[in-house]
Amino acid sequence: MPHPARITRFALALVLGGGLATGLVAQDNDPDPEDLEQAINEEAPIVAFADPGRFVAEDGEALYNSICAGCHMPDGQGAVGAGAYPALAGNPMIEFPEYPVQVVIHGQNAMPAFGGYLDDAQVAAVVNYIRTNLGNSYTEDPATPEMASETR
Amino acid sequence: MDDSISRPGPSRRQLLGMIGTLAGSAAMYTAMTKLGHAQESSYRGPIQLQGDPNGATVLVLGAGLAGMTAALELRNAGYNVQILEYREKAGGRNWSLRRGDTYTELGGFTQNIQFDEGHYFNPGPWRIPYHHHAVLDYCRRLGVQLEPFIQVNHNAYLHSTKAFDGKPQRFRHIMNDFHGHVAELLSKSVQQNALNAAATQEDTEILLEALREWGALDENMRYVQSEHTSEFRGFAKDPGGGLTAVPEPSQPLAASDILKSGLWSRLANGNLYEFQMPMFQPVGGMDQIGLAFQRELQDIITFNAKVTELRQDENGVTASWIDARNGGETRTATADWCVCTIPFSVMTQIPNNLSSGMNAAISALPYAASVKFGLQMSRRFWEEDEAIFGGITYTDLPISLISYPSTGYNQGGKGVLLGGYSWGTYAYEFTAMSPEERVRRAVEFGAQIHPQYNEAFETGASVGWHRVPWTLGCYGVWTEETRAEHYRTAAEIDGRVVMAGEHISYIPAWMEGAILSALDATTRLHQRVVNG
Structure with missing residues (x-):
């Protein structure tokens, strides 16, 4: 088995992305200088490319950064194109854990189901991460592995 | 089959695994067909839309291959067609x-x-x-x-980080050695009458000869280092000219090394119908295809148009749209009929009064x-x-x-x-x-x-x-269950609107699926228009 590649990098890299390399320039995403400073000071763990069949990170933040951030964006603000990805930051739909647990496991509309890629503890971890970070502070009634198990 | 193959090398179980792999291309094909990935195209030449549409108008949403196919054919048949496209250019996922x-x-x-x-x-x-x-x-x-x-x-190479010390292996080595070892093992089984029940004496002789040829075996039915096997897998030193002409045969890889490597699992890829x-x-x-369509349809495409709503009633269809880059006032486009090729990933977010069945289908397709x-x-x-x-x-x-x-x-x-x-x-x-x-x-x-x-x-x-801002994903993923429940509804004409695109096909994620779905949709739409 491959040794899980545990890679730590600055959250800033996710936010600013391209600005650092020829031909890749970040636009429309100018972060507030204070946010930048904060991002520089926070190392966001990313555990990627360990297994083609499932995600291996157990930490909610690591799971968010390596999966959810693809669509809901590193800062949880979502994105708008021809269609949109909803913001998770400040989203009242995640006040209670059951709904995000359901969506993560079974998917919704175009969002694929992640139940096959994550175990119950991982589902709870990532749901609790988005409910208590990204500008959210739904600390009561945390999601649990049992809740995830019952939702499957 | 008995267990007499006990010499060093692959065991009986390994042999069965290898044979399973040879059959694997067929098994994989069957699995792919179930998913709808390997159907033969039903295309039988340009469609003929007979009958006068009497100036009927059609609004096409999306200037990808499905939308442009529909527009091209409907315009040729006498319809008044206009296209709204979110992007600044045509082609959709046909893109370079x-x-x-x-x-x-x-x-x-x-x-x-x-x-x-x-x-x-x-x-x-x-x-x-x-x-x-x-x-x-x-x-x-x-x-x-x-x-x-x-x-x-x-x-080219087959590569595994977990085999051959992570060193990439030439495809010709893995393929020919795998064939050779399988042929040798299978020939032993055949000679031990293991296939008695299944083959006559004559068949057995033919099978042995076939295995010898296919696996590059020697006269003793062995796969060994030789000029003959090198003619398949390549030489250690290729035949040359003059004083350096003498070739050096290469050494085949050991059967067990190939088995353990897992690299054999890639051999059947090119046998798949869609990759032959x-x-x-x-x-x-690839965008030359989209650009060629665009050249034909340039004058009827409105670019940078983001559809924000789709409504229909007994008189026609109305799409509301805004400038995709600058927003601003909402404008509308109306027509008698609509071919909608907007991916369902995006359609889930466009307010509409399509049937509840259609909306259920739209919501059932992850990307x-x-x-x-x-x-x-x-x-x-x-x-x-x-x-x-x-x-x-x-x-x-x-x-x-x-x-x-x-x-x-x-x-x-x-x-x-x-x-x-x-x-x-x-x-x-x-x-x-x-x-x-x-x-x-x-x-x-x-x-x-x-x-x-x-x-x-x-x-x-x-x-x-x-x-990707205009697809929110690569392609629509149907399962057997969601296809059974929603596919027909998704493909049927819903009032005055018909869907088209790779997602309305049994060849998902392929351009062929997009075009065939557009041809099927336009044919049915035209029949509806001329026959009432």
Whole structure:
């Protein structure tokens, strides 16, 4: 088995992305200088490319950064194109854990189901991460592995 | 079969596994067919829309291949057609990135493509099977020149980080040695009358002869180092001329090493119906197909139009739209009928009064994650150093594969590799990164197969399909259950609206599926119009 590649990098890299390399320039995403400073000071763990069949990170933040951030964006603000990805930051739909647990496991509309890629503890971890970070502070009634198990 | 194969080497269980793999291409084909990936195209030539539509109007939503096929055929049949397109150009997922292009993905990350003039990268479709008759016919009719796309290259690599010390193996070595060892083992079983029940004496003799030829076995039915086996797998030193002419045969890999490597699992890829040679690509980039359609339809496409609502009543269809870049006032487009090719990933968010059944179908289709990379190299080291001309190296690294350009061979200069094409977890993980980080990783992974990456890499681009603003994913993923429940409803004319696109086909994610669905939809729509 491959040794899980545990890679730590600055959250800033996710936010600013391209600005650092020829031909890749970040636009429309100018972060507030204070946010930048904060991002520089926070190392966001990313555990990627360990297994083609499932995600291996157990930490909610690591799971968010390596999966959810693809669509809901590193800062949880979502994105708008021809269609949109909803913001998770400040989203009242995640006040209670059951709904995000359901969506993560079974998917919704175009969002694929992640139940096959994550175990119950991982589902709870990532749901609790988005409910208590990204500008959210739904600390009561945390999601649990049992809740995830019952939702499957 | 008895257990008499007890000499060192593969056990009976391993032999069964190997034979299973030989049958694997068929089994895999069956599995793929169930998923709808390997159906033969039903295209039987240009459609004939007989009858006068009496000036009926059609609004086409989306200027991808499905939308433009519908528009082209309906206009030819006498309809008054207009197209709304979200992007600034036509083609949809039929798309190539080249010098001067700017691509901003969701989240605002922008890539200014720096490839040298004449080089490109296809983030979407990149190869055309010989049996995708509709794509081929439209290429012919629209003057899109094709060239061979090399899918199977015996000199490309099969690579596993967990086998042969991570050293890539030539496809011809794994394939011929696998065949040879299987033939040798199977011939022993045959000679021990293991197949008595299934074969006559005459059949057995023919089978043995076939195994000898197919597996390059010697007169004793052995697969061994020899000039004969080297004629299949290649020589240690190729035959030459003059005083250095004498060839040196190569040493086959051990059967157990091949079995343990798992590399045999890649051998059947090129046997799949959709990947059989010959395959094709347009000269100059896959987007030449979309551009050819666009040339025909330029005057009826409104670009930068973001559809915000779709309504229909007994009199017609109305789409509301805004300028996709600048917003501003809402405008409307009306028509008698509508062909809607907007991906369901986007349609879920467009307010409409389609039937509840249609909306249930729209909501039932998740869109797949997929990621691709284009990497420009300062020299074509795969050709110059490794004699790989086109084709694909498969790997268990997160990039999944490296495809070498099927054009511009043997002339030196630069080249743009397809530096990876991944699905599933790896695609999600790549997509969550910035474009710069993705490319950096793809170069790092690729250098494990080609160390020349380290000195030759110049510039790269990547597309994670979930971040593509106009699709929110790669393609619509049906399951047997969702197809059974929703597919017919999704494909049927809903009042005055009919859906088309790869998602309304049994060839999902292929251009052929998009075109066939458009032809099927326009044919039914036309019948409705002329017959009432």
